[in-house]
Every structure is written in C-alpha cells, then in structure tokens.
Amino acid sequence: MGIGETMADMIAFPHLAVRAQDLRSIETVERKCRGLQELKYAEFKELFAVISATGLLPDELRLLTDSHAPKMVAREMVRIARLFSLVSMKTLQRLSYTHPLIFEGAQGVLIDEWHGFHPFTTWSTTTNANANVLLSEIMYPDVVTRLGVVRAYSTRHGPGPFPSESRELTMRLPDMHNGFGVWQRGFRVGWLDIPLTRYALAVSDGTDSLALTHLDRFASLSQKRVVRAYRVAKADLTEKEKSVMVTDKEQSNDDYLHIVSFRRKDILEDLGYQEMIGAILAKVTPVVEDIQCSEECFVDYVSELLFLPVDITSHGPTAFDKRERVQMQLAA
Incomplete structure (x- = not known):
C-alpha cells in the first residue's frame, strides 16, 4: 500500500x-x-x-x-x-450555483488520523471536516445534507480495537471487495457496535441522517445481534480513563461501569487521548442484545439507538437496491 x-x-x-x-x-x-x-x-x-x-x-x-x-x-x-480536471476554488463555486456537489468519505471515521484509535489509523482526515471547510470557502448557497453510512454489522480491515468482533461472523460474511492483504491483513466482522458508532457520529463534524447498508447480508444470518454497551470493572480503570467515557449511571454499580460511548476530546492533536480509548476497549466486555423483530423494526431500533433518522437503506450492491425511507414515511 x-x-x-x-x-x-x-x-x-x-x-x-x-x-x-x-x-x-x-x-x-x-x-x-x-x-x-x-x-x-x-x-x-x-x-x-x-x-x-x-x-x-x-x-x-x-x-x-x-x-x-x-x-x-x-x-x-x-x-x-490529463484524464481529470484540476480546477480552482472559483470553478467549484461556479459549479455550486447550477449543480449539486457530492463529497464522499474515503474511509471510516474510526480510522481517522485524529479521532481513530492511534496508532491503528490512516494518515488523513476522514470526517466531514474537509468538506465543511470547502463548502464554507465557496459560500455554498444551498442546504447541506450530511449522510452517515453505517453497515448493519461492524467491520474492520486489519489490526486495531474491535470489541464486537466475531470469528463466526467473519467466516459467514466474507467481503468480495476486502480480501486478505499483505499490508492491511484480514477483513474482520462483528456485531453492530452502538457505543463506537455513537462515538464516530460525535466526532464526525456533523451528521444529519443515516444510510443503513448491507441489510440483505444481515438478513441472511440465523442469529442477529447488536452491541448495546460495554461493561468494565472500575478497578481496571484509571480516573483519567473514566473521564473519557459516557456511562449509563442506572446500569452502572459500585463495581462496574456501563459504557454507552466516549467523549470527543478538546485538543485535536492529542493522540494520547486516542491511545487511551484504545486501551479501554481492550478491557471491556460487550453487552450484546439479540434482535428478534422485522427488518423495518431493526432499522427503527438502530435509528432510536443512534438518535438520528435512517433516511436510506441498502439491500444489495446496486443503485436499484437502495430505498429512500423519507419518501416512504411521507407517503404513509
């Protein structure tokens, strides 16, 4: 690579x-x-x-x-x-008056250079930050919609913290586009991790709604689960580690903390903060919940857990497999 x-x-x-x-x-x-x-x-x-x-x-x-x-x-x-056009900001601004602009994230937020779990990160900003700056610089005149893309299950390519990882799921859900690589190693699969997805949304520099993908593959599983939270012994944590967590006080007790997410740091360049979250993830036990409801019910449940509407669902690899839920809801 x-x-x-x-x-x-x-x-x-x-x-x-x-x-x-x-x-x-x-x-x-x-x-x-x-x-x-x-x-x-x-x-x-x-x-x-x-x-x-x-x-x-x-x-x-x-x-x-x-x-x-x-x-x-x-x-x-x-x-x-020469197959592409290298244009100035003025060209981008002119285009914005007559055409919608689409910015696509290159990689997942959880391997962002500043917000991922150092050192298991990429060398670039994968949040909405750069797109936000570009739109601000050209004084974009229209409404901006920031869409967060989330699979119905969690994945990670290569090493790094992954509490919800399941060897069984990794075998059942191989990815044709993400095979084993000499540099990035294997493609890993786990249950949808709500605490880490909440954290990704918190550091994403703004997300308005969600696109929930790979629902067709999730539907093929005989057993369906999500990771609702993490459980960790207080005795295993330092006071500084406790300060970065978002916990559910009602579910916590004298001996254990019930972690539902992590806080966004104050200093962007503080990679020690990211290493600390990674160290915490090595100590936690996932709190797993079985899902026993229809697909539509599952989509609504994910929306409820992540505090954002799911506007698009994906049920396969092509454009024809995408559905806009906003239109469905308005029609109802």
Missing part, C-alpha cells in the same frame, strides 16, 4: 512531495521522482544484495536502480492526470 510511508516522506521531505498542481508539468514531476528515487536508494541500498538473492520485489528494485524510471513514472502520472 505505502500510504503511511508516503505521508511520512511528505512530512520529512516536503520539497519532494508530488502535489496535484505539479501534475501540469512533467518536468516538475520527473525532478521530484528522481529526488525520491535517490532518497530511497540511499535508504535501502544495504538490503539490495539480500533482496536480489531472494528473487523477490524485482519491480521495486528496478524502480530504485533504473535511471529511466523517474521519467517513466512522471509520464504515467501526467497521462493519468
């Missing part, structure tokens, strides 16, 4: 980072690619003999040693860039 290494290099060597504006000039891209080649050659040259002897990674070795590689890569990057 290499995204983490790319971001680390961008921070350490910003003058070599290839940015969107550079893609207008093949000379600029080639110069930066050559600088990156020299940088990585120096970093890995002591391993070349070992890697060459194994016969592994021939393409990677060629990219670091072939003097023509920077030009080849630059040409390909510029060729791909």
Whole structure:
C-alpha cells in the first residue's frame, strides 16, 4: 500500500512531495521522482544484495536502480492526470450555483488520523471536516445534507480495537471487495457496535441522517445481534480513563461501569487521548442484545439507538437496491 510511508516522506521531505498542481508539468514531476528515487536508494541500498538473492520485489528494485524510471513514472502520472480536471476554488463555486456537489468519505471515521484509535489509523482526515471547510470557502448557497453510512454489522480491515468482533461472523460474511492483504491483513466482522458508532457520529463534524447498508447480508444470518454497551470493572480503570467515557449511571454499580460511548476530546492533536480509548476497549466486555423483530423494526431500533433518522437503506450492491425511507414515511 505505502500510504503511511508516503505521508511520512511528505512530512520529512516536503520539497519532494508530488502535489496535484505539479501534475501540469512533467518536468516538475520527473525532478521530484528522481529526488525520491535517490532518497530511497540511499535508504535501502544495504538490503539490495539480500533482496536480489531472494528473487523477490524485482519491480521495486528496478524502480530504485533504473535511471529511466523517474521519467517513466512522471509520464504515467501526467497521462493519468490529463484524464481529470484540476480546477480552482472559483470553478467549484461556479459549479455550486447550477449543480449539486457530492463529497464522499474515503474511509471510516474510526480510522481517522485524529479521532481513530492511534496508532491503528490512516494518515488523513476522514470526517466531514474537509468538506465543511470547502463548502464554507465557496459560500455554498444551498442546504447541506450530511449522510452517515453505517453497515448493519461492524467491520474492520486489519489490526486495531474491535470489541464486537466475531470469528463466526467473519467466516459467514466474507467481503468480495476486502480480501486478505499483505499490508492491511484480514477483513474482520462483528456485531453492530452502538457505543463506537455513537462515538464516530460525535466526532464526525456533523451528521444529519443515516444510510443503513448491507441489510440483505444481515438478513441472511440465523442469529442477529447488536452491541448495546460495554461493561468494565472500575478497578481496571484509571480516573483519567473514566473521564473519557459516557456511562449509563442506572446500569452502572459500585463495581462496574456501563459504557454507552466516549467523549470527543478538546485538543485535536492529542493522540494520547486516542491511545487511551484504545486501551479501554481492550478491557471491556460487550453487552450484546439479540434482535428478534422485522427488518423495518431493526432499522427503527438502530435509528432510536443512534438518535438520528435512517433516511436510506441498502439491500444489495446496486443503485436499484437502495430505498429512500423519507419518501416512504411521507407517503404513509
């Protein structure tokens, strides 16, 4: 994958980072690619003999040693860039007067660089924050609707805290688009985790309604559950850990806390806060509830638990499998 290494290099060597504006000039891209080649050659040259002897990674070795590689890569990057339009904010503003603008989150909120459970995160902001800033900068004139997309069950690709994980569900619900990868490892599945979904919504920078997806796959399960809360022994927690939790006092007692979510931190760059939530998640026991009602009842129940309307449901992979519940409710 290499995204983490790319971001680390961008921070350490910003003058070599290839940015969107550079893609207008093949000379600029080639110069930066050559600088990156020299940088990585120096970093890995002591391993070349070992890697060459194994016969592994021939393409990677060629990219670091072939003097023509920077030009080849630059040409390909510029060729791909010409398939798209690199536009200014003024262009985006003009489009907003006549066309709806759609921003799609690249990854889940729970691996956001600032709000995910460090260090098991991506290197970018996956909340609504960037879209909110863009819309503000162009003074977007219309109503903004922020839709939170949630599966009927929880998933995580690769390592990291996942209290609701179920090996049985992982086997029953394989994902054709998320197989095992050398870098990200396996795709994991668990029951819909209400406390973590509430936390994701709390840090999302605004969510107006929900789209509940994969209901067709959830319906195929003979046993259906959700994780309503977590239970954790008070003796296992520090006072600082207790301060980040949202608890149900009626369900808690002298020995145990009943956790229903976590608080959003005050300082965005405080990754220690995120590590602390991850440490807490390693101590909790999920409070699991069996679901014994119709699909429509389940959708309403999720809406009730997350304090937001479910406006869209998805029952398959195509656009024809999506249903707008708002229209159904108005018709009723």
